[in-house]
Amino acid sequence: MNRTFYDKLIFELSHKGRKGCRVPAAVASDDSTASLPAALRREKPLLLPEVDEPTVVRHYTNLSTNNFGVDTGFYPLGSCTMKYNPKINEEMASLPGMSALHPATPASHAQGALKAYWTLQSMLSEIGGMSEFSLNPFAGAHGELTGLMVIRAYHDANGDTARDTVIIPDSAHGTNPASSAVAGLKVVEVKSLPDGTVDVEALKPLLGPHVAAMMMTNPNTLGIFESRIPEITRMVHDCGALMYYDGANLNPLVGVARPGDMGFDVMHINLHKTFSTPHGGGGPGSGPVGVRKGLEQFLPNPRVVRNDDGTFDLVTTDTALGSVSATLGNFAVQLRALSYILSLGHEGLAEVGPMATLAANYIKESLRDKYLLGVDRVCKHEFVFDGLIDKSTGVTTLNIAKRLLDNGFHAPTIYFPLLFHESLMIEPTETESLETIDAFIDVMREIAREAAEEPEKVLNAPLNTPIRKPDETAAALNPKVTYQDLLANG
Amino acid sequence: MKTYYNPTHEYARVDGNIAYIGITDYAQHALGNIVYVDMPEVGDDVTAGEDFGAVESVKAASDLFSPVSGAVVEINEHLIDNPRLINEDADKNWIIKVELTDPSELDSLMDEETYKAHCEAEAKH
Amino acid sequence: MHRYIPHTADDRARMLDRCGMKSEAELYADVPRELLLGRPYDVGSEMSEKEVRDFFRALDAENRPPQVCFAGDGFYDHMAPAAIPYIISRSEFLTAYTPYQPEISQGTLQYIFEYQSMIAALTGLEVSNASMYEGTTAAAEAMMLCVAAARKRRRVLISATVSEAVRAVVATYARYHGVELDVIPAVADGSVTDRDALRTMLAEGNPVAGVIVATPNRYGILEDYTGLADEVHAAKALLAMTCIAGDLAAIRTPGEWGADIAVGDAQSLGMPLNFGGPYLGFLCTSRALMRKVPGRIVGATTDADGQRVFVLTLQAREQHIRREKATSNICSNQGLMSLYATIYLSLTGPEGLREICEAGYKGAHRLLAALEATGKARAAMPGKPFLNEFAVDTDASADTIIERALAEGILPGVKIGPNRLLIAVTEMQTEADIDRLVNIIANS
Structure with a gap:
């Protein structure tokens, strides 16, 4: 067993009196805040570790070795688009003239930054087939929420205030209904057909004057392209509602087709998926929201505009939905995405969708004799297996996922979409070499063999990860969420 | 005492004008290890068909729909520290005690036999 | 062939063959023909790294970043220890996804646990989530948390002394989420929350789910909230405070004020200003609210071999399980920035962070005194206690002062009125910088 697990907490390395930084011109005996009224001063001692710089660096470096990232290995996480994060992007995101700018810097002194913002928004508009993007939303879910607010602001502006419902396919990401609820909208689910696409017949009776929007991702979470999308958008528009495009699955369409051309009115893009910015263990992301012509005035404040003389300004308007941020969003993430688009250019972008799609279909075709295909069709960037074909072994999707960890691969997305009991959702992206993909296929086939011939190996997986089978029930039953909790519980 | 059931797997065990409301053994089984029960406060009103709380396992949450309307007169405080009591004996470990305002609501609930059939049908699905 | 896309013509042929296809066009046979773009994007041609660098350097050169920054209003120029960018750019941290597989994500899970511990210690509350996007949306989440916890009440009060940016975002969320948001007025000079008005609002028939106040407030003032928590709790409402980490x-x-919820921005923990982000929101609560907290939470547990390990916990609250019934739609946290804050707080420790506050306090009070001595500027709200940020009224217009100061490479503060500036001082401005700003304002 490979056990090099580093398990110290920084608090456990603390020694009273040690310090890891020198505050400029600080005088240790300074206590001038003592002149604040006592009622306004902190009384409770501050429980932070006291550690020197070398200890801090070694601690977090050791901690990092307990992690797996895209740079470590293949990360076939469905709907997450774990593509390579180019290193030039990191360099471009830390130029001194950009990183030192306070958000309140007058536009006259931030022309380069505003131009970067504007350039990225116009490139995203070209790629999405939209008229204008706001880059202000901080993440995909935030973009989705902002997009729904755009839709509500549009209906409100038309005096159409009774539209309180969003239609969402039953295959949708959980975020879609959650964002709808936060935006004050009711959710109605539309069923999928056995082939995974929206049941257009079932959609018809759901439409009416109460519908604000329909939210879709295309291809859907099964990786299937919704071929009847022109008909769907027509029906939704005919009832006066707008079409919302969840950009989670945009990658297979890059270079190929545009949501705007399909009739979508509002969309968001996850820069951390399609445009290669690093996921950072959960963030920071960026979720720009785009709108078709005629909806720009509803985008959140502030907006960046280009003046006739080629300079750039920030504007706020009363027609906007309001503001969803104090600033122009996760600016340094936007810079990375801009660097990515420039690096690829139209030639590189034209390869993204087709290569991501080809890789997914190749894996699907290479494993379909062992794993049960949820829907047997040409997929786009991802597809779903409903576990192994041979269910008699008792091996579940969770077991397969954990056995992949033993073999040096990250697991696919599991138990989503909810349409199948044993969903195993695989998305390879365009940046994995054929050797890597073949190695993954070999391991998946080997796991299928183990499941049949020595199932205990799979049932007991993982066997050689640094930690195994954490007790999640105990964690949720008696939550210990801080070091203070650990001290209190011994 | 007679027990009535919701199709969403809550029971109401009725004793006079008091109903003990909990989830059925079938429901606790489907949820797995229960880690938390979100309960209303004593004095709150619950309405038949509307949710009054939730039971949570590690990776699922299930809303609780009241089979009856009325005021909450007691909550099962043992569940605060030990929600797993429901896994051990769902029938014994009721969640809230409600004083009925409209006993006629009971007529639209399932009896034990109907509920059993309902569970069997659901299990096949 | 692009440098990020490794598939050669042979690779493609092999993959297509396995799929029983002749060309990549067949992969899109199910896309209606009229929807195919059929042309290259109008985004320019592929660039080499040199060309990308040239492009960005040209943009960078169009900025004129001030060398000295007295602007605050929630975002501050602080020292940024070199070790932090070095560590957070390690690709094991940088290129990881959300820690869904705890077996190979202990690095992320553990630093989030450390982060939660440190932020809870800072705010004096018991529970912290794994972080939020930034401060304004964190305040909006606090509002929604109040409403969710109150079940049936949908009215929230927010003080007029909360920063404009926070109030604007909270108002946006309230408008769409269906929360009745009422503003608690400030006293006549605007300096602090009108506590009598608040008492009246709490006593009105329309019950309140939560009250949101700020410390420091929009003018940098430290309001005395003695007795506030008791009044709010007596009305069965929750008290949320927005603050600067x-x-x-x-x-x-x-926590010491008796608040149930603390939210705010942690950019002040040495994060680069980056023209607005990424920053870091935080959200802490009392233990009683733990199961309603939005976003992720990491908890400690043990694994099959008895090791102490960390997992995402209390997941039944979250959007991927609760869908439309979740309190929040947030699916991520600000991962890498929470690592940033954790390393920063490890390096400063309690003493370093206190010294930073001292330096800001000393500099700000010195600056205000010097400005008042010129006779050209005076405290906008005299006599109110503050830490490191204050509002001044100036004889010259704020625009004039900003223009003159920028010409000397100084951002003198944030304009909050025609003749009013909000000025912040941190450990980053030297005494000479402060003297220069005093001179500029005195001579404007």
């Missing part, structure tokens, strides 16, 4: 080493914490 770094200040909490010196000032009375939300």
